[in-house]
Amino acid sequence: MILQIDPSSGLAIYDQIVRQLKFAVASGKLRPGELVPSVRELSKQLAINPNTVARAYRQLQDEEVLESVRGLGMQMAAGSAKRCRADRKKLISARLKEVFREARQSGLLRSDISSLIEKELKSFPETVEADTP
Amino acid sequence: MILQIDPSSGLAIYDQIVRQLKFAVASGKLRPGELVPSVRELSKQLAINPNTVARAYRQLQDEEVLESVRGLGMQMAAGSAKRCRADRKKLISARLKEVFREARQSGLLRSDISSLIEKELKSFPETVEADTP
DNA sequence: GCTACTGTACTATCTCACTAGTACACGCGT
DNA sequence: ACGCGTGTACTAGTGAGATAGTACAGTAGC
16 A cells, blocks of 8 residues: 655645545555554655644545544445545546646647647556456 | 636645736737736735735746836736746646646546546637737 | 825734644554 | 554644735826
């Protein structure tokens, strides 16, 4: 379970964690009942404060993506995969729309954007998603 | 000269102003010597604090996009169009790359992304840019 | 000269995200 | 029972962005 944080990305750190865990659930990298790294462990890995991790986990709990096992850790909640797949699509779609909105506003031509997109799509793998139980 | 601000966008308000004025210069909507709205005027239009506008204008001045005319206002600096066109491409490209990076990480398929992109490209006008002097 | 605008330059305050630290209760293994 | 992990729940502080307010100097129009 590898998460990455970019403090300069403009997204709050806890939000980055929330997103990445949702993606992990959506893509089957995280399975129902599987424990996520503990608050202290992940904060060490990411070199951030435990409270920041705790905040992300709390939100994911509120959204029924994770559930807490007192004294043991936090695990993926059963039945959250479908919800996360829908969320994943919404999250990515929203960002893409926003970039396109700005690109339109900026006065760039469609051809300018298309060539940028083609470049990026080239490095985009067409892979089969992990099995979901 | 119409600027828009979205406080929930994740970009600092002053940064949104900076970007939009760069785009206006890049696309020829703002011409050399043309005055931008005054600090007080724009802050009224956007319902934000004058100091926030002043900060954006200061940055644009530092980057030689705008130049100040004491008692008169701020005008577009001669020769900044070329620089802004390069900046525009960089700014949009950077955001696009970032969205693609996250999309790849999220486990979405290329086909999922492609269909989202096609939808957005449909609404992307292929227009001729305003003349630049 | 006066008025109304302009940018510039402060000071003080607020909010949010994040950090740091601490303490408690729970669960597991020995 | 003890030790070591876990999440949870605080308190206090920092930095960035934003707000509010004020004052000064410059410019233009009357």
